[in-house]
Structure formats: C-alpha cells, structure tokens
Amino acid sequence: MTQQAETPRTTTAGEWWRSAVIYQIYPRSFNDGNGDGMGDLPGIIDRLDYLADLGVDALWLSPFYVSPQHDAGYDVSDYRDIDPRFGTLEDFDRMRARMAELGMRLIVDLVPNHTSSEHEWFRAAVAAGPGSPERERYMFREGRGEHGELPPNNWRSVFGGEAWTRLPDGQWYLHLFDSTQPDLNWENPEVWEEFRSVLRFWLDRGADGFRVDVAHGLVKAEGLPDWDHQVHMVEGEHDAREHDEPDTPMSTGSPYFDQDGVHEVYRDWHRVLAEYDGDRMMVAEAWVEPAHRLAMYVRSDEMHQAFNFDFLVAGWDWARLSRAIGDSLAESAKVGAPTTWVLSNHDTVRHVSRFGLSDPIAYPKGIDAGSEQPDHAQGLARGRAAALVELALPGSAYLYQGDELGLPDHTGLPAELRQDPAFARTGGEEIGRDGCRVPLPWAAGEPGHGFGPEPWLPQPEAFAELAADRQVGVPGSTHSLYRAAIALRRELGLGRGAFAWHEAHDAATGLLAFVRTTEAGQRVLVAANLGGAPVPLPAGELLVASREDAVADGALRPERAVWVRLTA
Structure with a gap:
C-alpha cells in the first residue's frame, strides 16, 4: 500500500x-x-x-x-x-x-546513561582491572562486607533485582537497568x-x-x-x-x-x-x-x-x-x-x-x-x-x-x-x-x-x-x-497561540473544555466529555469530532470530543 x-x-x-x-x-x-x-x-x-x-x-x-x-x-x-x-x-x-x-x-x-556490556569501552574496562583508567569510564566500586562480598549500596535495578553485578576480580559495577547495561561515569x-x-x-x-x-x-x-x-x-x-x-x-x-x-x-x-x-x-x-x-x-x-x-x-x-x-x-x-x-x-x-x-x-x-x-x-x-x-x-x-x-x-x-x-x-x-x-x-x-x-x-x-x-x-x-x-491543527496554527479554560470547563459535568486563540485571531473551543451524561455545547461551527455521533441535540455525548469554531 x-x-x-x-x-x-x-x-x-x-x-x-x-x-x-x-x-x-x-x-x-x-x-x-x-x-x-x-x-x-x-x-x-x-x-x-x-x-x-x-x-x-x-x-x-x-x-x-x-x-x-x-x-x-x-x-x-x-x-x-x-x-x-x-x-x-x-x-x-x-x-x-x-x-x-x-x-x-x-x-x-x-x-547516554549506560552502554552495552559488549561496548569496546566496557570490554576494555573488564580486561584492565581495578584502578585502571578504563574502569573510570564506568561506575566500578569495591563491595561492602568483610570481603567485599556485598554490593556497594542497596540500590535496585529499574528492571528488578540488584543494581550491582560483581566481576571475578571482586569489583562491582552499577547497572540501573539490565546487568548488560553498565552505567557510565559522568564525572569522567x-x-x-x-x-x-x-x-x-x-x-x-x-x-x-x-x-x-x-x-x-x-x-x-x-x-x-x-x-x-x-x-x-x-x-x-x-x-x-x-x-x-x-x-x-x-x-x-x-x-x-x-x-x-x-x-x-x-x-x-x-x-x-x-x-x-x-x-x-x-x-x-x-x-x-x-x-x-x-x-x-x-x-x-x-x-x-x-x-x-x-x-x-x-x-x-x-x-x-x-x-x-x-x-x-x-x-x-x-x-x-x-x-x-x-x-x-x-x-x-x-x-x-x-x-x-x-x-x-x-x-x-x-x-x-x-x-x-x-x-x-x-x-x-x-x-x-x-x-x-x-x-x-x-x-x-x-x-x-x-x-x-x-x-x-x-x-x-x-x-x-x-x-x-x-x-x-x-x-x-x-x-x-x-x-x-x-x-x-x-x-x-x-x-x-x-x-x-x-x-x-x-x-x-x-x-x-x-x-x-x-x-x-x-x-x-x-x-x-x-x-x-x-x-486542521496545521491550518489553524493550534500548535502556537493562546490557551484559556472555557467557562464550561466543569468538574460536576466532567466536561474538559478550553479555548485556543490562534495567532490569526480565531477562537477554537476544544471540549471532551469525561462525564457520564451529555453536556450542552456553546454555539459554533463544528470543525472535527472524535465520533460522527459525538453531538446530539447540541450536546456532547460521553467519551467524545470536538473542536468548535466559536461564533461569539
């Protein structure tokens, strides 16, 4: 197609x-x-x-x-x-x-927060060992406990589990996400x-x-x-x-x-x-x-x-x-x-x-x-x-x-x-x-x-x-x-221009309503009915509706939204 x-x-x-x-x-x-x-x-x-x-x-x-x-x-x-x-x-x-x-x-x-563990920098850091300039590119730390057997702190990975992995040489590296995503050291x-x-x-x-x-x-x-x-x-x-x-x-x-x-x-x-x-x-x-x-x-x-x-x-x-x-x-x-x-x-x-x-x-x-x-x-x-x-x-x-x-x-x-x-x-x-x-x-x-x-x-x-x-x-x-x-957004210039809540914006009815005044001076009402009953709309030219049945007898039905060019 x-x-x-x-x-x-x-x-x-x-x-x-x-x-x-x-x-x-x-x-x-x-x-x-x-x-x-x-x-x-x-x-x-x-x-x-x-x-x-x-x-x-x-x-x-x-x-x-x-x-x-x-x-x-x-x-x-x-x-x-x-x-x-x-x-x-x-x-x-x-x-x-x-x-x-x-x-x-x-x-x-x-x-920029982390690389892959297969990035050439991390491979070099693992090979170079503790105290090397290569390890200074990442967040390597000594562990806690009598023999460094505990992680440097108690941080948890965003993906679950500990945020630290220990290498065979004893040092730990930080990974806020997966263990294959070592965090970079932005102090370097x-x-x-x-x-x-x-x-x-x-x-x-x-x-x-x-x-x-x-x-x-x-x-x-x-x-x-x-x-x-x-x-x-x-x-x-x-x-x-x-x-x-x-x-x-x-x-x-x-x-x-x-x-x-x-x-x-x-x-x-x-x-x-x-x-x-x-x-x-x-x-x-x-x-x-x-x-x-x-x-x-x-x-x-x-x-x-x-x-x-x-x-x-x-x-x-x-x-x-x-x-x-x-x-x-x-x-x-x-x-x-x-x-x-x-x-x-x-x-x-x-x-x-x-x-x-x-x-x-x-x-x-x-x-x-x-x-x-x-x-x-x-x-x-x-x-x-x-x-x-x-x-x-x-x-x-x-x-x-x-x-x-x-x-x-x-x-x-x-x-x-x-x-x-x-x-x-x-x-x-x-x-x-x-x-x-x-x-x-x-x-x-x-x-x-x-x-x-x-x-x-x-x-x-x-x-x-x-x-x-x-x-x-x-x-x-x-x-x-x-x-x-x-x-229509492009034609009217809705990406720019002024914003104001409309007087019909009301928690009681569930009508979310605001007016966009474009740089060309047009006033467009944007209304979405988040409530459970139809809500009357002000007079104007219907520009676009989320559903063909959005408006009935001048009222916006629930779970519908419209753009209306205001005439007053």
Whole structure:
C-alpha cells in the first residue's frame, strides 16, 4: 500500500520543534523490508509516503545502533553504526534524503546513561582491572562486607533485582537497568568528550535532533548513598481505595535520578547543537515530578522539549487531566519552553488499552491474559477523544506508531515469547512492555498483517480489522480522524497561540473544555466529555469530532470530543 504524499509540510520556520507533530517509530516493529521478521530502515523508507500523507512534521526513531539487543537496542555497543538487523549507514542516508524530499525532520534516540556490556569501552574496562583508567569510564566500586562480598549500596535495578553485578576480580559495577547495561561515569571528562563526538556524528549525517533516553539519569548523588525505595520502569496498578495518585515511574528523591548535575551535561550539549544550522533540538525522557522540576530540563540553554508524562499518566480523569494541562503550561511558560504532549510510547501500555480498563486512572505495568482485559470499544472511544485534546494543545505532540490506527496492546502474548528484560528479572511480576511493541498491521490478510512474514512478536487477530489498508481513506476510521485533525491543527496554527479554560470547563459535568486563540485571531473551543451524561455545547461551527455521533441535540455525548469554531 503506497500513499501519494501531499505538498511537504512547512517545517522550515524558526524553532520548528515548538509546534511540531512528531511520530515515534520503533524500528523493529514498524515495517519489515527484507522478510526476516524484524523491521528495518528499508522498511521505513517504503512507508515514508504513508507518514507524509498522515501529515506529521518529524520522525523519532528508537535506537537502530549496533547492539546485542538485550534491551531492544537500548544497550548500545557502537553509537556510530547501524545494527545489521536494521540496515546500513547507506540505508540511513537514503532514508534521511527521502525524508528531506517529503519535508520531514529526523530525531534519533541517544542512550547516554549506560552502554552495552559488549561496548569496546566496557570490554576494555573488564580486561584492565581495578584502578585502571578504563574502569573510570564506568561506575566500578569495591563491595561492602568483610570481603567485599556485598554490593556497594542497596540500590535496585529499574528492571528488578540488584543494581550491582560483581566481576571475578571482586569489583562491582552499577547497572540501573539490565546487568548488560553498565552505567557510565559522568564525572569522567572522557565520557563528556565521547558524547560530544557522537552528537556531531549524527548531526553531520542530517539528524535534526535527539531524544535523550533516561535524561534524568547520568549523574548520581555524591557517595552513592543507600535508598530504601524502588523506581520501576512501569509501576503497579493504581488502587483507588488507598491512594490519591496512581503509582508511576516518577523518581522523586532518588539518589540516582534527577540530580542537579545533569543540567550541566545538557548545557554542554546545547552548545554543540548551536554550532549547526537548522534549529537542531533535544527532547528529554525525564520521569520527574513535580512540574517545576521537569521545567528545569527545558530552560533556554538546555533541552528544547521534555515529554509530559504527567499528561500521559493522568488517565481518563477530569481532575488529573486538568491539573496536568494547567500545571505543565504554567511551568513551561516560566522558562519560555513549549509543552510536549504524549499519550503512549514504547515503554507504556497503549492508551487505548489503558482507557479500556475499569479504573479510569489505571496505569498498569503491562497486561497479560491473566489481567483484566480492556474494553476495546470504550478504550478506542476515549482514545480518539484524548487524541483531539492532545493535538489541540499548544506545543508539540508526539504520536506512537499505531496510535493513528487505534491499536491496543497485545494482551495475550504467552510468557515464553516475551523479551522485555523487566519480565525476566522480576520473574514475571512485571508483565513488561512487549504488548505495546508488537509489529504494526499494514494489510489484513497478508503474512504478518502486511508487516512481513513471521514477525518477531506475534500480532493479535484483532489487528486485522485495524490494519492500515482497512482505515486509510475510510471515512470515520481512526486513521482518517488523526489525518484530519493534524491537517486542521496545521491550518489553524493550534500548535502556537493562546490557551484559556472555557467557562464550561466543569468538574460536576466532567466536561474538559478550553479555548485556543490562534495567532490569526480565531477562537477554537476544544471540549471532551469525561462525564457520564451529555453536556450542552456553546454555539459554533463544528470543525472535527472524535465520533460522527459525538453531538446530539447540541450536546456532547460521553467519551467524545470536538473542536468548535466559536461564533461569539
């Protein structure tokens, strides 16, 4: 299936990232170009016209570097080459050239907190022994106890288990994630210089920006003190009877996350990006709270964006969404940064599935066959409404591949097929992220639903009805809704302009309502009904609705959203 691209979008304006719609590609699951079961760069090239037709401004590619793939490429063994599973540097260059023709920017993933244990630096460190300069590149320490037999402190891995592994020579090394992902020592100038070089390598090759993995990591508290808490990649489900907030992967108080020293790193990188033309940018993956802590990452001399995870974890809840939107906009404005909205990514249960659970603010750590099964109809209705909220907010919006198709998680994956290290390290206590990483369905009835033969993870049968060839150009489909909303967002300039809550914004009715006043002076009401009964809407011109039946007798039905051009 090939789509003819329309006129390339205008991303040449200054600071394009302030209002861009950016599409995340998880390369191994996007499109298989050579039939080996794994998505790759040639497969991405084959679908670029589809993405241009959808209307996105830029693509973010999860890691494609050389890697043993113990953590799906977030264990990098060579930052300057393409893993053969995904293609070659020549394929990268062809992809970037075609993207330029279509008017799309490119953001590449950068993993600076840790390397793979197969990286040449770590191999050299193991070989060199204690006290060597090679070991100073990582976090090696002597153990505690009479013979150093105990870990240097009590830190736990984000993926479960201890955060330390002991080598045969007696020293321990820190790995906040998998044992094959040793943490780098950001007190070592050699590490700083290496990453400046990596940045320049990809900037010279046409990268427009970087998504920085674990951006709140890198720097650890002096002395590596014990900490009696645990940060998980995806925390447990919320129990509304016991807590006011759902458990989330936030890292408040952690001695290994959100240390003030990380900001010096990003000021340094900001200066590197400033050497290049074209408004190069960085976006932080920083699971931190409260909002003012996140805003520190996007001060004028640091990052350009930071994912708004408060918005992502707010669930289908009027109060939490309202607070996430209001607080985020207020704190970002204080530092002159855009707010960056996101509903799903490769680390979270897809929002269509989260919204289909009985608890409206549930944030599960994966869903399997033994878990509550999401109500797909409910989740899709709420997901489509939430998409209209996200795409109407000022700032930048990130879409995860398959959002535009309304894809749910694969909740029936058998345990023996799961590959997430968090599943293995916790003995299955954390179901993990495989369910949101299942390959995309492109064509119903074809092998792998059009992804390619024998996908690396099996797809659910339900994907057939959600395949792209069943939705592209089909009125009322989720794809058509996203495409129309993105086009209208661009036409109206909703990525920029003023924001204000509308007088109809009301906890009692559950109506989330705000007005966007565009730079051209148009006033657009954005309304989503999170309550249980229809709510009257003010008079105006209906621009787009999450469902054809969204409005009846002048009232917005539950689990629906609209954009309305106000006439008064």
